[in-house]
Amino acid sequence: MELYQLSLHELQDILKKQDSSSEEIVLSILKRIKLVEDNVKAFVTLDEELAIEKARKCDQEKDYTGISGIPYALKDLICTRGMRTTCSSHMMENFVPTYDATVAAKLKEAKGILLGKLNMDEFAMGSSTENSAFYPTRNPWDLERVPGGSSGGSAAAVAADEAPFALGTDTGGSIRQPASYCGIVGLKPTYGRVSRSGVVAFASSLDQVGVLSKNVRDCAIILNIIAGHDPLDSTSVNVDFPDYTESLSTDIKGLKIAYPQEYFQQGVDEEIKEVVKKALLKYEEMGAVVEEVSLPHSEYALAAYFLVSTAEASANLARFDGVRYGIRDLEAENVVEMFSNTRAAGFGDEVKRRIMLGTYALSSGYYDAYYLKALKVRRLISNDFEKIFKDFDIIVSPTTPTTAFKLGEQNDNPLTLYMNDILTVPINLAGLPGMSVPCGFAAGLPVGMQIIARPFDEAAIIRAAYAYEQYTDHHTVKPLLGVKENG
Amino acid sequence: MSLSIKEVEHIALLARLKLTDDEKERFSQQLSSILNYADKLKELATDDVLPLEHILPIYNVFRDDKIQPGSLREDILSNAPVLQEGQYKVPRIM
């Protein structure tokens, strides 16, 4: 095994035993990146020197507690002081924050080693990472295919062994869907569990930072670091959280699992249904109680999601006006022209489309019919979940209706592309925690199983996911990546 | 629901997005089709449903009225496209 192939907790063990140094780990990863990055294109910014320098410092101090000395990378909308943060947008191509996002600061404080910033759909709007203003990222399992999105760079980097773990953000599935497409673990915590401060907002009531990792244990380790109240984010909840690694138990006897019938219809590929149903059988084998339930408002979630998220986005992205940061049209004769030209030049097609839709949904005469209506439906969807969680500990479903699709395949009609999120958006609307765990393959491509729990009960997800992971071996299968080892 | 070119232009002005004729045409079609899909929500009777404005049951989140030093001026202005005398410079307003 090469060092870059190891997962976070394996690297922790190696460092603790001092079998290898942090510098050796970082160099191994950088070598791996050099080898595969031309094909994968997961990174927007890579700072090799900084990473090596930090690794050496860790080695000098011989401080190998927590994630000290272990490299990682961040989705490029998580602000990093002194390191360019682009949101994969021309608008912010040269933006260098003077502040760290709280999650970035926490990982820095834990002495993890930041390698760089990861590609994404521009401003997190998309499901394929094709909406990056720079270049699309490719799926390590099949370079002709997309890694999913919007945290496609994060998922691809972890799947391609370019980083042991990464952070992403999830507004409607943007962690879980790419994790599913790339065959890794992706957790979107409960809304309010992790600080959003310093994370460029797409839809403030739905966005949540989460972890993409090679296994469930690593996910628990990182969640321990990034979770918790932040005085800089009024929506980060001030409640205690457990040590998530204590939930890494294989005993799930009596665990009550619901699977919603609606999540096994809605145009979900037959193969995917089969793989997930097999997983449910495994759960039964392990002693869990599995029952079919109904979430009757599921079919309305995508429409509600689109109205709410774009409305919020239209306000959140208004600040990119060319005055204080970002690009500017310097030729404009007046302020209105400057705003309009700057934004026309800075934003890509999908971002414009969503700003337009959101502006419309909030505009005079349409607010009640669209935005307000969506908020009401949001309550119905939330109520559906609440009802189920009176009797069940977790809900299990496929993460996505299909496996990774080919680049360019879904570019014609935005609506078809949005359908990729149909099984993940309800969870954001209800503010619940959700994880995608590898649970098998369909036509050689990874399939993810989504596990959903009550608000702030990430522990239940981690327990169920870990038990499944230990009972099966899907997570040990790695992409070949079309490049020869050491080639 | 279908969105006319004129409506697209109005929304684009509100959103401060200068659109090409091609974009106007395309957005008019695409937004219409998305809105048609969204009209699905009208199937649901929601008169008695309260809009869900905040998902978290939390209230009164405050900070104390204490001053902390802000940013250094050169730091905060370091990303600005055009500056003059320590201020952001913008073209004519009217």
Place this chain on the structure above:
Amino acid sequence: MAKGYETVIGLEVHVELKTESKIFCSCSTVFGAEPNTQVCPICSGFPGMLPVLNARVVELAIKAGLALNCEIADYCKFDRKNYFYPDLPKAYQISQYDLPICKRGCLEIDADGQKKTIGITRAHIEEDAGKLVHQGDITSSPFSLVDLNRSGVPLLEIVSEPDMRTAQEARTYVEKLRSILLFAGVSDCRMQEGSLRCDANVSVRPVGQKELGTRAEIKNLNSFRSLEKAIEYEAKRQIFDIEDGVEIVQETRTWDEEKQTTRSMRSKEEAHDYRYFPDPDLPPLKIGKDWIETLRGSLPELPDQAQERLIRDFNLPLYDAVIITSSPEYLAFFDDCVKLYSDAKVVSNWMMGELNKVLNQNNMEISDCKIRPNALARMLELIDEGTISGKMAKTVFEEMFASGKEADLIIKEKGLVQISDEETLKKLINDIVVQNPKVVEDYKNGKKKAAGFFVGQVMKATKGQANPALLNSLLEERLQKEL
């Protein structure tokens, strides 16, 4: 006011709430700093930065609401008001739309000696925008500069009912509002620093008509004077237009201080559509009864209560009481002064007269004034004791104001002591009477005014230091002898 028309005025007043730090971040709110030195990524609208509400803002807003007899909402929230402008960093202002923190209040004004109640529709919390500096006028400036020091300063917007009928009433309303907020300790209300700003909604209608006319909103009213002038001008303009058959359009107009006119600010660019929606970054507020009652208990004496006390305890006229209660510092000055000098009406006269005059001339607040209440009380005693005349006292007062010296010291330094010695005055009077036989003749012939000539001459000879009452009686005594 042209006959047959009535002016209807409603006011929107923005006051800056008196906090140390801004509403959603920890930057200072102190006025007058170098541009962009009281800013951070939050109030400059940088990507990813989030608002966290300053608790003091809510307390002050509730206190203001209680002082204005408002209902305090048990539940309220914050909304985003969306519009693009270079001084608005997020391109939305965090405000309160459909659920303001305070609603349905009122205050009483003195309108021509009559008490009149002006309704307050609502008061809501919002953040201020930054400042734009133009080269000359906004319409011709080739570029503008943005200073974000003000961005995120907490404001309370207080919206009145259209209950005022004259420019004078509008002015009186703002003065009363200001004094209430000053007493409640929620704002400094300094118009010149922009911590109290005023927009007026003005319409006219034929007397007797019930429906309101179409209104214009007038902005840029930076002083009480411009508020009055602008309303007067705007009402006349609307009446002329109506008489000329020109339809009044609902619009925003700006007061042109130089030309003393209002002019339209209508832009053809777009109709405003602020697309308000609840701000997802800020959890709502629940305001319990206990909190409200604690804050109510912490309110000090307010202008109406103080006025009642002044009328009851000191027998002051309402007119005096209103002026004395224009600010808490002013009232404190009065209260301190009457503790040492018991004739409250004399104190009130001096405060409304000489003191106000010099403060206005020097554009000063009473707190900056070098004359302290004990010094004024001592000076008033010196008048009563006959040491100085009322007229001399004005000179002494001016000197006290300029130098801050005590009255006794000024009198001594300037040799300003009043001549009350009968013999000295008798001799002076006699000399002047003897030297002016013709005037004596006039007096004998019934020209009683001639006596004034002798007073003047004696005052001239004594450099104004003769005790006027004594001089009058001695002169009369002397002239009687001639008859």
